[in-house]
Amino acid sequence: MTASHEIETRLRETAERLLGEKKVDLFLGHEKASLPLRTTPLFLTVAADAARLAWNPFCSPNLAVYLPRLFRAPADAREAKTAPPRPTVGVVLKGCDARSVVALIQEHQLPRDKLVLVGIACPGMVDARKAERVLGLHEALGAGEDAHGNIRAVVEDGTEVTLRREQVLADVCLECRAPTPSICDIVLGAAVEPREAHVARRQAEELESRPADARWAHFQQMMSKCIRCNACRQACPMCYCKDCLLDQTRPRWVGAGTDFSDVAIYHLARAFHMAGRCTACGACARACPMGLDVRLLVRKLNLEVEDLYGYRPGEAVDATPPLSAFAMDDPQEFLTEP
Amino acid sequence: MARNPYLPYPARLEETIVENDAKDIKTFRLAFDDPAGAAEFQYLPGQFAELSLPGMGEAPFGIASSPTETGRLLFSVKRTGLFTAELHSIEPGARIGVRGPMGKPFPWDRVAGKDLLIIGGGFAFTTLRSAIVYILDPANRSRFGSVLAVYGARTPGELMYRADLAAWQKRDDIGVHLTVDKPDQNWTQHVGVVTAVLETLTPSARNTLAIVCGPPIMIKFTLLTLSKLGFSDDAIILSLEMRMKCGIGKCGRCNIGSKFVCTDGPVFTREELKTLPVEY
Amino acid sequence: MTEKRIPQTDLDRLLARLRQRAAVYAPAEDGTGEVVLAALSGKESVTLEYRNFRLSPKALVLPQNQTLLCFKDGQAEEPRLPEGETILFGVRPCDARALLALDQVFLNGNPHDPYYARLRSGATVITLACARPMSSCFCTSVGGGPGDGTGADVLAVALAGDLLLRAETSKGEALLASLADLLSDATPAAVKEAQEQVRAAEDPMTPVKVDGSAERLRQAYDSPLWEAASRKCLGCGTCSFLCPTCHCFDITDEVRGGAGRRVRTWDCCAYPLFTLHASGHNPRPTPKERWRQRIMHKFRYAVENFDRLFCVGCGRCIRHCPASLDLRTVLKEVGA
Numbered sequence: 037m038t039a040s041h042e043i044e045t046r047l048r049e050t051a052e053r054l055l056g057e058k059k060v061d062l063f064l065g066h067e068k069a070s071l072p073l074r075t076t077p078l079f080l081t082v083a084a085d086a087a088r089l090a091w092n093p094f095c096s097p098n099l100a101v102y103l104p105r106l107f108r109a110p111a112d113a114r115e116a117k118t119a120p121p122r123p124t125v126g127v128v129l130k131g132c133d134a135r136s137v138v139a140l141i142q143e144h145q146l147p148r149d150k151l152v153l154v155g156i157a158c159p160g161m162v163d164a165r166k167a168e169r170v171l172g173l174h175e176a177l178g179a180g181e182d183a184h185g186n187i188r189a190v191v192e193d194g195t196e197v198t199l200r201r202e203q204v205l206a207d208v209c210l211e212c213r214a215p216t217p218s219i220c221d222i223v224l225g226a227a228v229e230p231r232e233a234h235v236a237r238r239q240a241e242e243l244e245s246r247p248a249d250a251r252w253a254h255f256q257q258m259m260s261k262c263i264r265c266n267a268c269r270q271a272c273p274m275c276y277c278k279d280c281l282l283d284q285t286r287p288r289w290v291g292a293g294t295d296f297s298d299v300a301i302y303h304l305a306r307a308f309h310m311a312g313r314c315t316a317c318g319a320c321a322r323a324c325p326m327g328l329d330v331r332l333l334v335r336k337l338n339l340e341v342e343d344l345y346g347y348r349p350g351e352a353v354d355a356t357p358p359l360s361a362f363a364m365d366d367p368q369e370f371l372t373e374p
Numbered sequence: 375m376a377r378n379p380y381l382p383y384p385a386r387l388e389e390t391i392v393e394n395d396a397k398d399i400k401t402f403r404l405a406f407d408d409p410a411g412a413a414e415f416q417y418l419p420g421q422f423a424e425l426s427l428p429g430m431g432e433a434p435f436g437i438a439s440s441p442t443e444t445g446r447l448l449f450s451v452k453r454t455g456l457f458t459a460e461l462h463s464i465e466p467g468a469r470i471g472v473r474g475p476m477g478k479p480f481p482w483d484r485v486a487g488k489d490l491l492i493i494g495g496g497f498a499f500t501t502l503r504s505a506i507v508y509i510l511d512p513a514n515r516s517r518f519g520s521v522l523a524v525y526g527a528r529t530p531g532e533l534m535y536r537a538d539l540a541a542w543q544k545r546d547d548i549g550v551h552l553t554v555d556k557p558d559q560n561w562t563q564h565v566g567v568v569t570a571v572l573e574t575l576t577p578s579a580r581n582t583l584a585i586v587c588g589p590p591i592m593i594k595f596t597l598l599t600l601s602k603l604g605f606s607d608d609a610i611i612l613s614l615e616m617r618m619k620c621g622i623g624k625c626g627r628c629n630i631g632s633k634f635v636c637t638d639g640p641v642f643t644r645e646e647l648k649t650l651p652v653e654y
Numbered sequence: 655m656t657e658k659r660i661p662q663t664d665l666d667r668l669l670a671r672l673r674q675r676a677a678v679y680a681p682a683e684d685g686t687g688e689v690v691l692a693a694l695s696g697k698e699s700v701t702l703e704y705r706n707f708r709l710s711p712k713a714l715v716l717p718q719n720q721t722l723l724c725f726k727d728g729q730a731e732e733p734r735l736p737e738g739e740t741i742l743f744g745v746r747p748c749d750a751r752a753l754l755a756l757d758q759v760f761l762n763g764n765p766h767d768p769y770y771a772r773l774r775s776g777a778t779v780i781t782l783a784c785a786r787p788m789s790s791c792f793c794t795s796v797g798g799g800p801g802d803g804t805g806a807d808v809l810a811v812a813l814a815g816d817l818l819l820r821a822e823t824s825k826g827e828a829l830l831a832s833l834a835d836l837l838s839d840a841t842p843a844a845v846k847e848a849q850e851q852v853r854a855a856e857d858p859m860t861p862v863k864v865d866g867s868a869e870r871l872r873q874a875y876d877s878p879l880w881e882a883a884s885r886k887c888l889g890c891g892t893c894s895f896l897c898p899t900c901h902c903f904d905i906t907d908e909v910r911g912g913a914g915r916r917v918r919t920w921d922c923c924a925y926p927l928f929t930l931h932a933s934g935h936n937p938r939p940t941p942k943e944r945w946r947q948r949i950m951h952k953f954r955y956a957v958e959n960f961d962r963l964f965c966v967g968c969g970r971c972i973r974h975c976p977a978s979l980d981l982r983t984v985l986k987e988v989g990a
Binding site: 069070071072074075076077079097101102169173175177192263264265266267270271283285288291292293294295319322323325326327 | 686687688703705708709718719786788789790858882885886888889890891892894895896904906908917919920921922925927972973974976977978979980982983
């Protein structure tokens, strides 16, 4: 039995118990999707359904994105009178999901006392599109994990293809520095070694080493493929604003089309709003239907925040995010020596 | 070649009339720049048009004038948002684009020989003005039976088209009953909601079509009263308001069920509305 | 209509000939290992080894971003509509059928959309039949098929080494006639092989019950399954933007001073703001109403209005949904 399988069994028992004992009203997890190499979020309210829960290398979705809307405050006093009491929600979290939950708690979007967090240290999740690219013209009809943690896919002619895990893990998993949830009530499975710090920097450093016009060309080329679907924003747990700046019409800050300036401003604005808040979960890149490297800008901005303020989002729930605080000894050369 | 349906007819604001004491409802009289455009713009009461201001976009408004008022194209607009605020601030002579006419009008083909009960509330009286002027025109009046209009507003100062209302009340070929929620010391007519007036007047449902325009809450209670008075669902005609963009049934924004409010409506019978999901 | 053939080694010559008279789009690698329907400049390496493109060809008749009017000194003018022909080579049968659905909205009915009409009438569609559907494909359940020529001007089938071509419309006939020197007649054996290939492609597809979907969906309007299904929906727009029949759009003005333009851009009914009124009232306030609307539009309202499903079974929404929502599952639950 693989480690994942063992964890899956214990996860089902845990969810069944939490729901059965009414310790939670709702349990969020993952279940098998209709296509291989993927899972789909599962909203459980009945203990007996806990057997549907899955834990495997395809549990990529960041479930934290569904949490703020469960705790949205009523719009006014009249709505407050008829609003149902806030639920207690159980949710299974990987390292990245837990970082998102920490950041959301810091920003007062989630009440810690209404959450039961089941943490699982994550060895990395498979990027379905990467796996499909490796399979080329073959199509996986089924896929699972073998004893070595690699992915075994059964393709359309019945043959089995083994995909090395490192080859098909999501980019964001390959540079994950906090795979073990920093916040949880229940822990399942063993801790996982984080990736080394320099791996995360490598991509940003590589891009920075290119001359400015090459970097601009890279950015332009990426933006030329963006179709402005907003999937990156909708998938992001930290984009919870009811009225997004980029949708506003009074005034209209940015057009809805694919003119380069509109696309660029959309991504630049979102990146700046994510600086010091992005928990590097990769949900944006996963959601992007065009397969763009949506994290291009925010990756760099997060490193800037880390270098200037020694802060990585989502790792300590008691910490104050640096862009929400001011200390007298904050570095500020960029003000005096631009 | 057919005219590009997205291209507004160029027109100008000729005159602005302030309708209510709060000064947030104004009637605009527009004139087409090109007489050919004016000739193409053939409409019937119940239809609407999209008024266009470059840079501000467009918004749909029911046509308040009747086609029998040649050379007078009227729109009544309440100031609620960015576009309407801009409209309220422009001076006579300013350019406005007009796209239309759009939508299905009131069912004039069904009304021959029928009695009419016209019920309006608040700001929604615009297309009803168009309908009444149309009906009262000497060329049309004999086509219809008796006409009874009931129009309610919050206060006397909120009633629109007060000059027209006074003139109609002097006529003997139409009954016009006005009512307000809060009277002032000069008010001598009905006090109370429109449904209360209906229940006092108890108009007959026999061979009668009811046309109802008003805010959702008024419509809700008026429908109950009309049911009590014996009006069948296909004898009750309503006009729906929805968020619109293209106005020509393509952009999908105003759809309710399988219908587009801009092309299948905005005029619907109660019977038609009952087949639609309640997503408006 | 006789089937014609051309050896696949001559494909580049065929496309070069087409490029003399039109802007040609054909399947080519985009440099990241993906095959897209690329505008050919002559330098691309065209390939027939692909399943389907990520983006549907609808972008070529209904661009994401299209100028409707130009403003100058506060006056509105029509922009100059694009001239010239386009030839779309390698469109899959599902996507070609989808164009007919878009035609219902934009061309039929009064008035018709001149911008769409211009791009559409200037386009010649050469469909390439599918040899290997994906597990997310279900075209056979919604009235299509891997070798369906509906919506195509020319239907092509790739056999080992050869490409068979058959005109489906008079436009297609004229096109093939202009290429007569490059084409020969297909042998009966080749035609038979093509038919068998199509049949073999139909087999693996799992059927999805859509007969009577309009009526079943009407009855299921208030079913609790919409809430359960839509809880996962992020409102991300991926499904609508990739869908070959989704056509909802927004219109906005981009103006400074008296100059600028009125532009239409793709929109999505799953977006929370789609039906938001200026008053703040939203007839579809939660993901449940919006997701239900999506399914209803495609499988019920379109049937009521046009007697046609607005889904061609291309499977893009299933394959690319970040929450892996599968509308086939929902349809099954509604039918149950």
